[in-house]
Structure formats: C-alpha cells, structure tokens
Amino acid sequence: MDTRYVSKAGRDGWLTVRLESGGEISLPQFLKVGVYDEKGGREYFEILEGAYKGRKASVKRKTASESYLITGITQLPGGSVRFDRAKQALWYGGKGPYSAFSGAFTYQGASFTQVPPGSYPLQVPDAPHSATRPAYYSYADYHKTWFRLGLSLTGSRFLHVGEISEGCVTVRAFVFDPAKPAVPGFEDLPKLPAGAIGRPYPAATIPLGDWDDLYSYLIIRRANDQSVGTLVVQ
Amino acid sequence: MGKHSGTMTWLALALAGVVLSGGEGLETRVNQRQGTDSSGCAAPKARLATLVDADQRKSSTLQLKDLLRFLDSVPDDPEDCVHSEVRGRVGVLERTLVTLRVAGKSLHPQKVLHCDAINPDTERCEGPELDDTPLVDERSLTSPPQMLPRNATTAKLEIAPMYRAEIVGVYAGERGSLQDGRPPVRIPHQENILQLSKVNSMTGPMLIVIMHGDDSLKFRKFVWAF
Secondary structure, three states: OEEEEEOOOOOOOEEEEEEOOOOEEEEEOOOEEEEEEEEOOEEEEEEOOOOOOOOEEEEEOOOOOOOOEEOOOOOEEOEEEEEEOOOOEEEEOOEEEEEEEOOOEEEOOEEEOOOOOEEEEEEOOOOOOOOOOHHHHHOOOOOOOOEEEOOOOOOOOEEEEEOOOOOOEEEEOOOOOOOOOOOOOOOOHHHOOHHHHOOOOOOOOOOOOOHHHHHHHHHOEEOEOOEEEEEEEO | OOOOOOHHHHHHHHHHOOOOOOOOOOOOOOOOOOOOOOHHHHHHHHHHHHHHHHOOOOOHHHHHHHHHHHHHHOOOOOOOOOHHHHHHHHHHHHHHHEEEEEOOEEEOOOEEEEEOEEOOOOOOEEOOOOOOOOOOOHHHOOOOOOOOOOOOOEEEEEEOOOOOEEEEEEEEEEHHHHHOOOOOEEOOEEOOEEEOHHHHOOOOEEEEEEEEEOOOOOEEEEEEEO
8 A cells, every 4th residue: 555645635624535435525634545546537545544544435636647645744743732721822832822712601501611621632633614604714724624622533622713612622713802893704703602702801911823823733743543632721 | 814815705605595584593504615716626616606596596495406416416526616515505405494393383403414424323423524513503602592392292303395314313412411422312203203301301402313315415414402
C-alpha cells in the first residue's frame, strides 16, 4: 500500500469520498490512507486512522496528473491545548491567551452545563458540522471542523469556533458587544441567554484568536490514530 | 479577521425558494460547504440553481424527488460542490414532511441528519454529516420553544403520503445525558404511534426517530427537542 494523506479539497478542508460498502463520507485534511489500487480514474484506498479506520473507500483523481491523496506530509506529535473557564482564555502550542468560553444556560427547561474540568483527548474529526451558519466564513474557512472531546463517538462536547456555546469549548470569532450595531449574520445574539454567549465577560480582556490557525495547528498532529492531541480544561 | 464574505451563500439560500411555515421553531438548516469555484464546480452548481429556480412552485414532495434525482446525477463530488447543499435543501423539505402530532398540535423536527449507516449500539449517524444530536441548532435557540403537551401518552408520527421512508427505530434521552455520551433508550411504538411514558419522565427530553428511505441518502435521523 502506498501511504498518502488527504489534501485540502474544498474551501473547508474536507474531502468527500465513496465507501466501498456504499455511501459517502467526508475525510479531514491530512488523514492518513493507504492507496492499494488505481483504475478508471479512481484511487482505491484503506482509511488508516480516525473514526473510519479500516474501511475501504475510493475517490476520483483531481486531474489526470493530480490526486486528492498526497505524499510528502509529516504528521507532528499530538497538540496541546489549555482552556481556563473562569478567565475565558485558551492557549495552544505556546500561543495565547485567546478568547474562548464554555456556555451554561437553560433552554426549554433543559440545562446546558459548562465542560467539566479535566483532560480530554481531542478526536480526529469524523465529519464536517452541517449546521454552522454561513456567516462564520467571514471569520474562518475551517469553521465546520469541530474537534470532539474524548474518544467516544457519542459525546457531543467539542472544541470549535463560534459565538454560541452549548457546553463546548468555543473559540470566539468576534466579541459580541450589545452596544454596537448587530454583526451581519448574527442579529440573533442579543436575544440569546447571556450564558450561551459567555456573558458576563471576565474583567480582563482576552485577545481574539484565529480559528484557522488553531485548526492548522491541530489537524496535522497525532497523539495516536484517533486523536490530534489533548485539551486540558481548568 | 473578516476574510471572506458569506454573500453567495445567503444568495443561494434566497434562491432556494423553500417556504417554511408552521411557527414551530422551524429554521432553515440549509448549509453549504462551499466547494471551490473551480471549473469542476461551476457546472453542477449552475444545474442545481436552475433546478431550484424551476422547482419553486412545486410541492415539497416533488421538490424532494427532483433534488434526490439531481443528487444521483452527481455521484462523485470530492470537493463538495453541491452535495451538502442538496442535503441541506432535502432536510428543509423533510422537516415539513415528517411531523409529530400530539394532542392536536403538529410539532416539526428541529433537525434532520442524513446517514449512510446507524451504529447499532449508539444510534450514532455515520456519514457525511457530523452527528450532533444533543445540540440545538444555534439559530433555533431564539425560536419559540416546542413543548410536549402535558399528560400526552401517545404521539402520532405523521409522514406525508409521497414520502417513501420507513421507521427503523424510535429513541429518546435527556439532552444533557446524550451530550455526555450516554445512548438513548428505545421508545415503544406500533407502526407510527409512539408511546410517550418514558419521554414524559425525562427532563429536557429529545425524541429521535430513525427512518430509512429508498433513495441514495439512506438513513435519516429526525430530532425533536422538548
């Protein structure tokens, strides 16, 4: 098998492929695969890491001379992210602090709670988020990549970019200011429960980060074949 | 920051011509992954725009049929020029075609996920979309809440006659416990009549109906949050 890595396909970094068993899945940038055949303009490969490890899939070639599955990629050791709930601050790879928060509020009688303190593996992303609002493209090309906390595929706490947090670790795209005109695409923010947008803000102002930079830091890293690194929540 | 404009996406949404009504917290879940504007994407995008334009006055079921036929006509879409957009449009339509009828009220699902397979142990949706079942779409947080009428013991799943999909399973769980990874419990049902006793005892329940359609999108996960 010829070891390759998923290249950046669409603007959001995901490559859509067809499973040999039928159906379609999306693979994240830099995911390791093993190409075992090429015929009829398609490359056939085994997925070597992540949620679909061991599954066989195929994708057509980008052009006659170009493939979506590339060589020359060296994955880096697992990344390190730290998040302080009280300070609403996040650090990664020696950078930070950057503005981030974990929401806590009640909706229809159900409570959304902050992510509990602890150490969490950050999962290799298994699929792009299909419901983030298009206005996030103004802030981050990779806003559809959410890193799941923990190694279970059923938990639904994520590290992601956003303005609203339902108990995830949410890296702010911008800081909402109720005294200023509404940001296009985010006119609903003033109507949301304060806890969903991380208000009241902490006394110390934390600078904004760049989600695409954090994405780029994590997406090429591996702690093991299921994880890009570790998030410590304080 | 301010790197890019979302104008094209909103324009595409406006072109969708899909009118949702019902006031039950329906929000469009149309979304695009915005494939690159390479020449490979231009043709299918133009075909989709033409289809959507032509379908504006058709019924939901006919629009759905056309969209599914279109999806099958683009079997390969590595850069996601149109697939996620089509799935988003299909989801918007499906939320009007499958509803829960409880005590005289029709409740539309908050979200529909499309899945190639359903994990038999966790009911996780496997496929091209992230399964975020316990999370409420952020644009739905400001919609009027949907409440299960008190003392309702059963609910009827109403499926539009032309919508060809069968119920595979019905599940429920408390939102918080689902978010922390606990699997939902099975809800008894006979054909499309659901027993609500387990749901009524939950705080912040989510009702999940998994259906299998006879089309290339295979499984659907309809989710109601109460």
